[in-house]
Amino acid sequence: MLGSADVRRLVAALELRPTKTLGQNFVIDPNTVRRIVRVAEVEPSDVVVEVGPGLGSLTLALLPAAGHVVAVEVDTTLANALPSTVASYAPALSGRLDVVRADALELGELPGRAPTALVANLPYNVAVPVLLHMLETFPALDRALVMVQKEVAERLAAPPGSRVYGVPSVKAAWYATVTYAGSVSRTVFWPVPNVDSGLVLLRRRTPPKGVDRTAVFQVIEAAFAQRRKTLRAALSGWAGSAAAAEELLVASGIDPRARGEQLSVDDFARLATHFSE
Structure with a gap:
């Protein structure tokens, strides 16, 4: 030593x-x-x-x-x-x-x-x-x-x-x-x-299945780019609009009023999955 x-x-x-x-x-x-x-x-x-x-x-x-x-x-x-x-x-x-x-x-x-x-x-x-x-x-x-x-x-x-x-x-x-x-x-x-x-x-660990890592990382980065904003607002650019972001969040079982720091990696994976459908 x-x-x-x-x-x-x-x-x-x-x-x-x-x-x-x-x-x-x-x-x-x-x-x-x-x-x-x-x-x-x-x-x-x-x-x-x-x-x-x-x-x-x-x-x-x-x-x-x-x-x-x-x-x-x-x-x-x-x-x-x-x-x-x-x-x-x-x-x-x-x-x-x-x-x-x-x-x-x-x-x-x-x-x-x-x-x-x-x-x-x-x-x-x-x-x-x-x-x-x-x-x-x-x-x-x-x-x-x-x-x-x-x-x-x-x-x-x-x-x-x-x-x-x-x-x-x-x-x-x-x-x-x-x-x-x-x-x-x-x-x-x-x-x-x-x-x-x-x-x-x-x-x-086994990562979430059925979704591309790059797609998940993109939504993660978008969600935290504006930490103070709700996900509905923070993800508007990623989703195309605030309304589209809200639709994706609801479909994923996530409150559009939530913020990025409240979501797990599995939550982000669901979001990316719905976005790609």
């Missing part, structure tokens, strides 16, 4: 200047990465994909628990250094690691067997897009445990009716059952970020 001194030594050796753009805040607390692996329920049968491994703090915790780890890193310096770090700290486990130098948002395939779990400390600025892209691109992902900004974690796990329920909440619910799995102090990182983090656990 990498502690504070290890992280600082590696950063100095690689002549790194951690950047906010890439969300480079490295975990320096071994107990935190052990906790992540435990909550993610990583097993020897798992092929784990880790997005943004950085210096390898979480990677070194994943390798003893997983059958294989595929680390996806956009930073060339970090991607090139990770195999050497693993060889130094866990030489017997080096064969379980593949490193892919790529932008996770552009990822289309991975080497070897399809990943069964996503476990990652996601960069704050792209956390939601990366999570949704991975869930869509790799249907064999049975579960995901991601560490993100606490505010984002709460939003992802929010139920309908919650003050922070929104587009990320509903889109994540299309793919999975989402739960908030605990808070993480900013002090476990170096450099120390300005916010605390949260853990989000997602377990793959």
Whole structure:
């Protein structure tokens, strides 16, 4: 495991200047990465994909628990250094690691067997897009445990009716059952970020059947584009008119006076289904 001194030594050796753009805040607390692996329920049968491994703090915790780890890193310096770090700290486990130098948002395939779990400390600025892209691109992902900004974690796990329920909440619910799995102090990182983090656990669910995901996501985005308006008004552009929106809402068993934050992903799926008929 990498502690504070290890992280600082590696950063100095690689002549790194951690950047906010890439969300480079490295975990320096071994107990935190052990906790992540435990909550993610990583097993020897798992092929784990880790997005943004950085210096390898979480990677070194994943390798003893997983059958294989595929680390996806956009930073060339970090991607090139990770195999050497693993060889130094866990030489017997080096064969379980593949490193892919790529932008996770552009990822289309991975080497070897399809990943069964996503476990990652996601960069704050792209956390939601990366999570949704991975869930869509790799249907064999049975579960995901991601560490993100606490505010984002709460939003992802929010139920309908919650003050922070929104587009990320509903889109994540299309793919999975989402739960908030605990808070993480900013002090476990170096450099120390300005916010605390949260853990989000997602377990793959069967999405609503008989409706296209893109169509559902379009109505979700329309409903939340004007949060303060009733669905009758907010969906008028999407449906063609306020009257058409009301007709679709009534046909779907939804009160036209309701607002987007009151609807579940299944409600949005019914709306999209009636719109396509």
